[in-house]
Amino acid sequence: MQPDPPKPTEAELEILTVLWSRGPATVRDIHEVIASRKPTQYTTVLKQLQIMAEKGLVNRDDTERSHIYEASRPMVWTQSQLAGDLLHRAFKGSARELMMGALSAQKTSKRELAELRRMLDQYEKEMP
Amino acid sequence: MQPDPPKPTEAELEILTVLWSRGPATVRDIHEVIASRKPTQYTTVLKQLQIMAEKGLVNRDDTERSHIYEASRPMVWTQSQLAGDLLHRAFKGSARELMMGALSAQKTSKRELAELRRMLDQYEKEMP
DNA sequence: AAGATACTACGATGAACATCGTACGTCAAG
DNA sequence: CTTGACGTACGATGTTCATCGTAGTATCTT
Numbered sequence: 001m002q003p004d005p006p007k008p009t010e011a012e013l014e015i016l017t018v019l020w021s022r023g024p025a026t027v028r029d030i031h032e033v034i035a036s037r038k039p040t041q042y043t044t045v046l047k048q049l050q051i052m053a054e055k056g057l058v059n060r061d062d063t064e065r066s067h068i069y070e071a072s073r074p075m076v077w078t079q080s081q082l083a084g085d086l087l088h089r090a091f092k093g094s095a096r097e098l099m100m101g102a103l104s105a106q107k108t109s110k111r112e113l114a115e116l117r118r119m120l121d122q123y124e125k126e127m128p
Numbered sequence: 129m130q131p132d133p134p135k136p137t138e139a140e141l142e143i144l145t146v147l148w149s150r151g152p153a154t155v156r157d158i159h160e161v162i163a164s165r166k167p168t169q170y171t172t173v174l175k176q177l178q179i180m181a182e183k184g185l186v187n188r189d190d191t192e193r194s195h196i197y198e199a200s201r202p203m204v205w206t207q208s209q210l211a212g213d214l215l216h217r218a219f220k221g222s223a224r225e226l227m228m229g230a231l232s233a234q235k236t237s238k239r240e241l242a243e244l245r246r247m248l249d250q251y252e253k254e255m256p
Numbered sequence: 257a258a259g260a261t262a263c264t265a266c267g268a269t270g271a272a273c274a275t276c277g278t279a280c281g282t283c284a285a286g
Numbered sequence: 287c288t289t290g291a292c293g294t295a296c297g298a299t300g301t302t303c304a305t306c307g308t309a310g311t312a313t314c315t316t
Contacts, residue, residue, distance in 0.1 A: 009302085009303065009304085010217065010303085010304090011303075011304060011305090012303095013217055013218060014217075017218075017220075026263095027263080027264090028262085028263090040305085041305070041306055041307090042263095043264090043265095043305085043306060043307075043308095044304070044305050044306065046263085046264070046265085047265090047266085047304085047305075047306085048304080048305090050264085050265080050266090051303095062264095065262085065263065065264095065312070065313075066262085066263065066264095067263085067264080076228070076229070076232070078218075079218055079219060079225065079226075079228070079229040080229045080232045080233045081233070082214060082218050082229065083214070083218075083226060083229030083230040083233050084229070084230065084233025084234060086210060086211070086214055087230050087233060087234065089138070089141055089142075090141060090145075090206070090207055090210050090211075091207060092145075093234065094240070095227070095230045095231060095234075095236055095240055095244060096240060096243050096244045096247055097207065098207075098211060098226075098227075098230050099223070099226075099227055099230075099244060099247065099248075100204070100207075100208075100247065101204070101207040101208045101210065101211030101212070102211040102212065102215050102223045102226050102227075103223060103251055104204070104208045105208045105209070105211050105212025105215060106212060106215065106221065106223075108223055110252075110255070112222070112223055112224060113248065113251070113252050115224050116223060116224045116227060116248065117245070117248055119224055119227065119228065120227075120241065120244065120245055120248070123231055123241070124238075124241050127238070137272085137273065137274085138273090138274090139273075139274060139275090140273095154293095155293085155294090156292090156293090168275085169275070169276055169277090170293095171275085171276060171277075171278095171294090171295095171296095172274070172275050172276065174293090174294070174295085175274085175275075175276085175295090175296085176274080176275090178294085178295080178296090179273095190294095193282075193283085193292085193293065193294090194292085194293065194294095195293085195294080257316105258315100258316090259314105259315090259316090260313105260314085260315080260316100261312100261313080261314070261315090262311100262312085262313075262314090263310100263311080263312075263313095264309105264310085264311080264312100265308105265309085265310080265311100266307105266308090266309085266310105267306105267307095267308090267309100268305100268306085268307085268308100269304100269305085269306085269307105270303100270304090270305090271302105271303080271304085271305105272301100272302085272303075272304100273300100273301080273302075273303095274299100274300090274301085274302100275298105275299085275300085275301100276297105276298085276299085276300105277296105277297095277298085277299100278295105278296090278297085278298100279294105279295085279296085279297100280293100280294085280295080280296105281292105281293080281294080281295100282291105282292085282293075282294105283290105283291090283292085283293100284289105284290095284291090284292105285288105285289090285290090285291100286287100286288090286289085286290100
């Protein structure tokens with residue numbers, strides 16, 4: 001868990017989401033989830049995981065015959081990387097503009113808006 | 129301006145940001161801005177713009193000798209695409225989580241937070 | 257023990273990206 | 287008119303991504 005891993009690609013991110021939701025898993029586990037969404041070969045997922053291990057995106061436990069993979073970084077850490085990256089690339093660093101973009105991209109429920117507001121309160125309170 | 133253009137790539141997005149801020153511009157104009165940030169050949173920018181025109185990301189006016197390019201979509205439209213894309217790929221569609229990611233990715237000023245809150249108020253008011 | 261099953265390793269392939277060099281046309285000086 | 291500055295067009299190249307097939311090895315089943 002030394003150097004920060006690079007930003008995950010699209011396919012890599014999809015695998016990471018599986019790992020974040022299921023926890024450590026075998027290639028088979030992950031493949032089942034992925035394949036249920038789009039036709040994908042087992043070895044494709046395997047190869048991805050091997051590459052991801054090289055990049056440091058996942059850690060591999062190969063003590064057992066079926067290797068077990070887990071995300072090397074917690075979900076929120078990676079999310080922060082991705083959000084920050086887009087924030088700078090497309091929104092000049094403006095969190096407000098990013099939020100505008102997100103809200104206009106989909107209908108957001110009143111509940112979600114309320115949660116958002118509450119989160120803001122929380123965040124502001126922890127900063128003098 | 130028929131079918132929606134695809135999501136811009138990294139290099140394409142950088143060019144678009146120039147077009148959004150300067151308005152319609154020639155290859156030379158754009159190249160000057162880009163090259164001031166990182167060493168880049170003139171023809172590289174030219175080629176990018178030609179490809180972007182094919183993809184429909186920019187419109188080209190070739191009535192003059194120096195062609196004039198402009199973004200085919202307004203900034204906010206593209207921003208919405210990008211935010212929505214990331215929102216679904218990495219945040220399960222949760223605007224709140226995206227906001228968390230963005231805020232934790234950089235220090236956000238009190239002013240920015242206030243603007244954000246005001247923007248939320250505004251947005252909520254327009255939705256019963 | 258033999259065959260089927262389950263894994264990993266890895267090379268090959270094709271598409272998308274990003275970058276650049278070269279060719280070629282136009283136009284305004286000199 | 288010729289030459290140099292400036293412009294577009296486009297092929298070539300190297301890289302990263304994503305996907306898959308094949309080979310080889312270990313394990314299970316009968």
